[in-house]
Amino acid sequence: MATLIDTPTGPGRLHIYESDGSERGTVILGHGAGGSQQTPDALLLAEVLPRDGWRTVLVDMPWRVAGRKVATSPPTLDRGWQPLVEAAKGEGRLVLGGRSAGARVACRTAGPLRADAVLCLSFPLHPPGKPERSRAEELATPCEIGLPVLVIQGRRDPFGTPEEVRAAAPDAVDVVPVSAAHSAPKNLDEMLIPVRAFLADLG
Template identity: 55%
Template sequence: METVPTPVGNARVTWYRARRPRAVVALGHGAGGGVEARDLQALAAALPSHGWTVALVEQPWRVAGRKLAPAPKTLDTAWTALWPALVRPGLPVVAGGRSAGARVACRTAAELGAVAVLALSFPLHPPGKPEKSRKDELFGAALKGVHLLVVQGGRDPFGRPEEFPEGYEPVGVPFGDHGFAVPKSADLTQEAALSVITDAVLGWLEELPPLRE
């Protein structure tokens, strides 16, 4: 665990290191929780054995024990300031996160030199307000040449897979809500739902162009 000073307070990075890493996959949390989120923990457990070091990043507001996330600009300021701590000699960085963390990664990826973006539960719109789309924010990174993967719950009120723009299909997690929780009545266990996520991310990472810093 590493504490990283930023202009808006101390951030915290928890490392899950691969023995022979090919890249660092840096993941931020959402506005309603921390790095204990089930999808972040599943990726931290699964990726290192395949050669991908995972860095779970806690924003300063969370480290300080506050319950409400600050404005997007403040989140971006912290992420940008802590970015150098994520860079290891010779290793590229894949930026990502869930929900608000995914938004931060998309907004800053091109500027920071991320080689790809992993967006988990991207909040495409506020619940019940599809007209307030954030698709431009989501695809800003991709339009600047940054590779993008979105993984979305099948019943996510912030945007189901079929709501994303034509020509782009996120990886869907059947029955998953915004936190990728699946009901006990679903034809899919919680463990299987998390496997959908980890398998999709591992497959995507393997298919990325040769990664160089």
């Protein structure tokens, strides 16, 4: 089910996949700076997680709904994301996450939105070839309030290898390497198995 929600930066779209049985919580995933939620990993999670009791919501950010090709600035992204999360969350635990820019937004807003955990399907630690422009502070933000964080990171990711992310992140961040660059791994079980284990540990 797709639903348009008004935000201060324009309407965003929620694709809602209800849980099959007793609802453990809601997983809300944002997309990257150049794409939409039609990625193999996000679509697989939307198919599988509801069977585990997780209501799953894939978000199309307002800039994407408006037909723009490039994401807006981080403060604007956050202003659009927060009302979408408030509209999408249900009962039980709240897990915020996403791919690339969506992961950054989730990390920055996990505290104000009272999330219970953060799931990064890839985290852009730095622009390609520019490790000095680190975004490690954003990745550390959920840890500062005691939230568990899982990062699924491609071994060939030009935005930061798993080793780079581990070195820059707090010890509380769990980094799982997968056979990919900055996109979803071809073997989606590399992503799915640790994500399901991470959610199961939330209780």
